[in-house]
Amino acid sequence: MSEYVFLYRGGEGGRSPERAQQMMQKWMAWFKEMAEKGHVKDRGQPLERAGKLVNGKQKTVTDGPFAETKDVVGGYTLIEARDIEQAVELSKGCPIFEVDGAVEVRPVMKLNM
């Protein structure tokens, strides 16, 4: 088994309370399904959409991130999967795609390689 990080990009919201509730229930169902199959190493955390960017030799501090809303990372999850293909397959169940979001699947580097 290898570890992968899912980074959730964009796809904020649900513009009505009912939609928000439906979306949340879908997310929880998706997590539950992956957890039952032993794929969830760490459910992860949500991230605030805005923070600070510290940059350059001058360590300039600006409000960030600069990415467009649809690219901003809103949270992450640590997944265990056989290989990248399986990790990608798992990510396809994420409800974020219904609201134009994306999942970035990144293998965690293995130290023994």
Place this chain on the structure above:
Amino acid sequence: MELDEHLFRREAGRIVATLTRIFGVQNIALAEDVMQDAFCRALEVWKFRGVPENPSAWLMTTAKNRALDVLRRERTACTFAPELGRLLENERILAPAVEELFHTQAIQDDLLRMMFSCCHSRLPEEAQVALVLHILCGFSVDEIASAFVSSHAAVEKRITRAKKVLAGSKRLFEVSVADVSARLPAVQRALYLLFNEGYHGASPESAVRVELCQEAMRMVRVLLEHPLAATPATHALAALMCFDAARLPSRVDLSGNLSSLFDQDRSLWDSGLISEGQSLLELSAKGPELTEYHVEAAIACVHSMAQRSEDTDWGTIVSLYDTLMGIQQSPVVALNRAIALGQRDGPERGLEEIRAIAHRDRLAGYPFYHAALGQFEFRSGRLEIAREHFRTAQALARNTMERQFLERRICACKGATSAPLADEQNDQSTVEARSS
């Protein structure tokens, strides 16, 4: 932990009502933004960490904290509720004051105040209903548009205008003795229309939208909890909704077909709601006031007491319709009265009464008027004429369920080659029309 169905919707109304109280009615859009924000946060956080122990309290606290942020940030830029003015100058008393405003009882009063504010006399009834759904029931514009078979643009326009009127009223409705009794009929009417839209609505997808009925019942229960709003008429309205809602499980049969009062599987009726309706109807029988809700609830009660449709006490129903005609004369009420008379005295009498309805032309576009004619002609054995009426009704039908329902009637006219049996009460499918 599992979430209650529609929890977010329910909380949305409470949050917006309370925030509007704090921000002032002219800042209702701000209140809605803060509410949206609270739900976005809930969605983001809960999906990773699970639903908290008390989701309603979590949402309220999040909204309260955001409200405080907004008040601190905008204290000079925005004009908030006048009673807040003094507090805004002093941070030390602001937070406890806002805390106080989020007290459970205060929220309940806010909900009521907002409901009365939405039923402003300068707003047309349809706008009142849309506003109640939008602000108090947390329905988005799209959700309202689909519930009322309207376009997004039309509903948006209606709600924007309505909010302007609301903002122009300068302050929220004050729940005081004189004001409540003056505006209560409008509030009752809006909730009655909301319920009927769910029960007899014109949606192309479904003839029954249980959601809308549930929302109307939830709002009526808020009225019942307030001593000034819990009048006999409110009890009668609540009773009517209970009796009607009790039949919801059988209004659409297992194959998804609309089922008339006569064909319904009465064992599916919700006996809990029927007895709740009966208790409410008893509570409504106080004081001199007799409203249309009293009479309609009494009619619904008589239906609910018949184990089989042929056990229905049509004599009582006819006399109740006579009373109703005295309160609210409309062609639809007259049609229902004629149908009841036809049930009591036979189809010829029913036809005679339908033909005698004043302003009968106003029923021409109403599918169940033609269906009623068809049904009485059918029972009199004039199948050709009956079929024509059913066809006219079908052409006017508003959704697939109604069309299929009438299709079965049309087929029945073909099927019965000779005059139908005298006793065919079981196969009657008259209508359950409502005066809306």
